[in-house]
Amino acid sequence: MDPETRRAIIMENYLNPYNREPAPANYIKVNTNNESCIDNLDIYLLIEDDIIKDVKFTGEACAISTSATSIMIKLLLGKTISEAQNLLTNYRNMINELPYDAEILEEALCFDEIYKQQNRKNCALLPWKGIEKALAKYQENK
Amino acid sequence: MHTEDFPMLKQDIIYLDNGATTLKPYAVIDAITDYYENYSANAHRGDYDISLKVDLAYENTRDIVKEFLNARYLEEIIFTSGATQSLNMIANGFFAPLLESGDEIIISKSEHASNVIPWFEIATAKNVHIKYVDLDDNHYVTINNLKKAITPNTKVIALAGITNVIGDERPIKEICKLAHEHNIFVVVDGAQSVPHLKTDVQDLDCDFLAFSAHKLCGPTGVGVLYGKIELLEHLIPQNYGGGMNETFDNESEVYLKSLPTRLEAGTPNIAGVIGLGAAINYLNQIGMENITSYERELRRYLINELMQIPHIDIINPESDSGIVAFNVDGIFAQDIAVYLNKYHVCIRAGNHCAKILKSEVGVTNTCRVSLYFYNTKRDVDKLVELLKDKNKIIEEMI
Ligand SMILES: Cc1ncc(COP(=O)(O)O)c(C=O)c1O
Numbered sequence: 001m002d003p004e005t006r007r008a009i010i011m012e013n014y015l016n017p018y019n020r021e022p023a024p025a026n027y028i029k030v031n032t033n034n035e036s037c038i039d040n041l042d043i044y045l046l047i048e049d050d051i052i053k054d055v056k057f058t059g060e061a062c063a064i065s066t067s068a069t070s071i072m073i074k075l076l077l078g079k080t081i082s083e084a085q086n087l088l089t090n091y092r093n094m095i096n097e098l099p100y101d102a103e104i105l106e107e108a109l110c111f112d113e114i115y116k117q118q119n120r121k122n123c124a125l126l127p128w129k130g131i132e133k134a135l136a137k138y139q140e141n142k
Numbered sequence: 143m144h145t146e147d148f149p150m151l152k153q154d155i156i157y158l159d160n161g162a163t164t165l166k167p168y169a170v171i172d173a174i175t176d177y178y179e180n181y182s183a184n185a186h187r188g189d190y191d192i193s194l195k196v197d198l199a200y201e202n203t204r205d206i207v208k209e210f211l212n213a214r215y216l217e218e219i220i221f222t223s224g225a226t227q228s229l230n231m232i233a234n235g236f237f238a239p240l241l242e243s244g245d246e247i248i249i250s251k252s253e254h255a256s257n258v259i260p261w262f263e264i265a266t267a268k269n270v271h272i273k274y275v276d277l278d279d280n281h282y283v284t285i286n287n288l289k290k291a292i293t294p295n296t297k298v299i300a301l302a303g304i305t306n307v308i309g310d311e312r313p314i315k316e317i318c319k320l321a322h323e324h325n326i327f328v329v330v331d332g333a334q335s336v337p338h339l340k341t342d343v344q345d346l347d348c349d350f351l352a353f354s355a356h357k358l359c360g361p362t363g364v365g366v367l368y369g370k371i372e373l374l375e376h377l378i379p380q381n382y383g384g385g386m387n388e389t390f391d392n393e394s395e396v397y398l399k400s401l402p403t404r405l406e407a408g409t410p411n412i413a414g415v416i417g418l419g420a421a422i423n424y425l426n427q428i429g430m431e432n433i434t435s436y437e438r439e440l441r442r443y444l445i446n447e448l449m450q451i452p453h454i455d456i457i458n459p460e461s462d463s464g465i466v467a468f469n470v471d472g473i474f475a476q477d478i479a480v481y482l483n484k485y486h487v488c489i490r491a492g493n494h495c496a497k498i499l500k501s502e503v504g505v506t507n508t509c510r511v512s513l514y515f516y517n518t519k520r521d522v523d524k525l526v527e528l529l530k531d532k533n534k535i536i537e538e539m540i
Contacts (some may be wrong), residue, residue, distance in 0.1 A: 010540050038476055038492040038507050060478040062504055063540050120480070 001109050009110040013067035018074055020066075023056040028137050032130030033140040034122045039065040047138050052076050052084060055068045057127070064114070064123035071107045081135060088128055095124055143436060144428060145516050156295070156487045156521045160239060161306050161334060161465055161512030163356045166421075170359055173420035174413045175448040185412055186385060186403075200412055202455040203419030204402070207366055210422045211351070212342040217401040218374060220367040225333040226256040226368035228352030229300075231405070232329055233260035235377040236350070236369070237298055246295045248326075250275050250283055251502045257331040261300060267303045271295075277502055280460050282310045284445055292320075298327045303335025307510065308458045309465025318347040325520050326375075333357055337514075338437060339465060340430040349373055355414065360421035364414030367405070374401055381407040437464040440513055440522065447526040454529060457508055464513030473535060475507040481539040485528055 009140065023029070023044035033040040041059035055073040071089075076084055091108055093100035097115050111124045145151045147167040157165060183193040207219045212376055222228045241247075247261050251274050265272050275291040279286050283301060299321050304311050314330055321328045329350045332341060336351075337358035343351055350373070354365040370379060379386065379398070381465045386407040388397035396406045425433065441464050448454050448468060457467040470478050475491035490510045493499070511525065529535070 007540065009538075014540075040506075060474065062474045062480070066474075 001082050005065075006110040009071070009107050010063065010067045011117070013070035013107070014063040017066055017070035018021050019055075019056045020058065020070070021028060021056050023054070026049055027054070027056070028134045030133040030137065032102055032126055032133065034065075034126055037062075037122070039123060039126055041045050041065065041069060041127065041130060043069070043134060045131065045134040046136070047081070050081050053133070054080070057130075061126065064111075064120050065126045068108075068111065068124045069127035071110070072131065075106060075108060076131065081138070084131070084135065088132060091128055092125065095121055143365055143518075144373065144516065146426075148516055150303055154373050154486050156517075156524055158486075158487065158489045158511045158513065158517065158521065158525065159512060160357070160514040160517075162490055163362065164337065164359050164514055165516065166335070166361070166417075167359055167424055169357050169424045170361065170420045172418050174361060174417045177413050177416050184409055194273055196412060196488070199416050199419070200410070202413045203422075206419045207368075210341075210426070211336075211368055212344050212345065213368060215371050217476075218343075218368055219411055220369070220374070220402045220405045221418075222352075222356040222365045222367050223411065224356070224365035225331060225348050225352045225365055226354075226365075228365055229256050229329070229331060229432075230260045231367055232352065233300075234349045236325075236404075237381055238264050238268065239299055239378060239528055240271045240376075241268050244271070244295055245297045246271045246273050246293060248273050248288070248296055248299045250277060250301060250305075252277065252281055252308050252310075252499050253300070253302055253310055254306050254331065254333065256333070257302060275299075279289065280310065281308045281458070281499075281502055283312050283317075285313060288317060288320060289435035292326065296326050298329060300331065302327040302331040302333070303341070304338065304463045304465070305363055306334050306465065307467050307493075307503075307508065309334075309463035309467070309512075310458070311462045312337070312465055314346050314348060318349075321348065321523065334463070334465070335407050337425075341425055343368055347474055355418040355421060358421055359424060361411075361414045361417035364411045364418050369403065374405070377405065379405055379407065383407040395469065404467075428515065438462060439468065440464065440517060440519065443519060444511065444513070444522045444526075447522060448529070451526070451530055453532045457503060457505070463524050464517075466511045467508040467514075468511075469505060469508055470529065470532065470535065473532075473539070475509045477539040478509050478529075478535065481535050482525070482528060484538060485524070487528065 027042050027044035027046045031042050039061035041057050041061050044056045046054040056075055057069050090100040094112055114120055114124045150163045150165045181192040181195045183196050185196045203214050204219045208216050220515055273291055276287040301312055303314055318328045327349045330348045332351045332353040336353040349370055351368040356362040386399055386404050388399050390396040453471040455469050479489055479491035492507055
C-alpha cells in the first residue's frame with residue numbers, strides 16, 4: 001500500500017471512527033489495554049448463531065489503536081467466528097512480519113509497515129487482542 | 143545551565159522527562175566507574191585496604207546525605223533501593239504494627255502510586271481508613287482543607303512534597319506543625335521535591351522522608367529513607383539476613399545491629415550509594431537555591447509561551463515546580479509524545495502513576511513536561527515551535 005493511501009485510511013478512521021458508542025447490556029463486553037502505554041478500550045460484541053452481528057467500542061486510545069479498532073469492526077461485521085479467527089491470524093502475522101493473506105485484510109493493510117515503528121505494533125494489535133478475548137468469552141458461555 | 147556536564151546531552155535530544163528520571167553527569171558516572179575499576183570490594187568486611195576504602199566511601203555518602211537534608215544524626219539516614227522501597231518500609235515497618243482498627247490515614251488524590259498502594263494494603267489488612275484531603279480549584283492541598291480532614295482517629299498524613307503531575311509544592315512545614323498539634327505523624331514523599339528544592343528535615347520537622355537518587359542526577363536502584371531517630375528505632379525490618387544481625391544461634395536468639403545497619407540487610411547497592419554521594423556533591427556545587435530559581439524562571443518562560451497557543455490546555459498553569467501538564471485540543475496525549483519523539487524531544491504521556499487523580503482533574507491522560515536545571519530556553523523554544531502548528535501535528539503524528 002502506498003504511503004498516501006495508508007495515511008488517508010488511518011486518519012479517516014481515527015477522526016471518524018466506526019461504531020464508537022456504548023452498547024446495550026446483551027453485548028459481550030471486554031476491556032483491552034496495553035501495559036506499556038495508556039490506550040484503554042472497551043469492546044462490545046454481539047454474536048447470533050455464530051455470526052458477528054455487531055461490534056462497538058468506547059474508551060481512550062491513540063490514533064493507531066483507534067483507527068485499528070474502527071477498521072477491525074468493519075472487517076468483522078457479518079463474519080462467522082471461524083472467519084473472524086482467520087482474519088485475526090492473518091492480521092497478527094502481518095503485524096509480526098510473517099506470511100499473510102493480503103486479499104482478506106482490506107483497509108487493515110494500512111498497517112502493513114507498522115513493524116517499522118516497534119513501539120506502535122502493540123497499538124495496532126490492541127483491538128484484536130480484545131476481540132480474541134471476547135470470542136473466547138462467547139465460546140465459554142455457549 | 144551546566145549542559146556540558148552531561149554526556150547524554152551530546153546526543154541530538156531534548157530531554158524533558160525529568161520527573162521520570164534525570165540524566166547523569168560525568169561526576170556521577172566517574173565515581174561509579176572508579177568504584178568498579180579501582181576498589182571493587184564489599185562493604186563492612188574491612189580486613190584489607192580496598193574493603194576499608196569501600197566502607198569509607200559508603201559511609202561518606204551517609205554523611206553527605208545527612209548534611210544535605212540537615213538531619214541530626216547519621217543513623218537517621220537509611221539507604222534503600224529508592225523512594226518506593228522507602229515508602230513501603232515506612233508503611234509496613236512502622237505504621238502497620240502501630241495502627242489499629244478505625245484509625246485513619248490521610249493522603250491526597252494527586253499522590254503517586256508509591257504513596258498510595260502501600261497505604262491501601264495496610265488499610266485492608268488492619269481495617270484502617272484512607273481519607274483523601276480535598277484539593278482546591280488548582281488541585282492543591284491547603285492547610286484549611288487538611289484541618290477539615292483531620293479527626294481524632296487520624297494517625298498519619300502522607301503527602302508528596304511536590305506532586306508528579308500537578309507539580310504543586312505542598313506547605314510541608316505548616317502541615318507538620320498542624321499534624322503534630324494533633325499527634326499525627328507526617329510522611330513526606332520527597333521523590334519530586336528533594337531534587338529541586340532545598341530540603342531541611344529539622345526545619346520542616348517531618349517524621350519520615352523518602353526519595354530516589356535517580357531523580358537527582360544519581361544512579362537508579364538507590365534511594366533514601368530518612369526518619370527521626372526515635373521513630374526509626376521502632377521501625378521493624380522487612381529484610382533479614384547478612385550484615386544486619388549481631389549474633390544468632392537459634393531462631394529465638396537473633397540479635398540485631400543498631401541503626402542504620404539494622405535496616406540495610408544484605409550487600410547494599412554500593413556503587414549506587416557512592417554515585418548518590420557524587421550526585422549530591424554535584425548538586426551542592428551548583429547550589430540548590432540556584433537550581434530552584436533557574437527552574438522557576440524556565441517554567442515561567444515555558445508557561446508564557448504555551449499560553450499563546452490556543453489549542454493547548456495547561457492543567458497546572460499556577461504550579462511552582464518544573465512540571466507542566468497539558469493537552470492538545472482533540473489529540474490523544476500519546477500521539478503528541480510520538481510526534482515529538484520524531485524530533486527527538488522526550489516527554490511523557492499518560493496518567494503518570496497518579497491513577498486516582500483523574501476524578502479530580504477530569505482528564506485521564508496528559509502530556510507532561512518536567513524540567514531540570516540542564517534544560518534551556520532553546521529546549522523550550524524547540525518544544526513550543528513543534529506544538530504551535532496543529533496541522534503539522536496531525537500531519538505527522540502517525
Ligand atoms: C511523587 C513520586 N513519588 C514516588 C515515586 C517513586 O519513585 P521510584 O520509582 O524511584 O521509587 C515517584 C517516581 O516517579 C514520584 O514521582
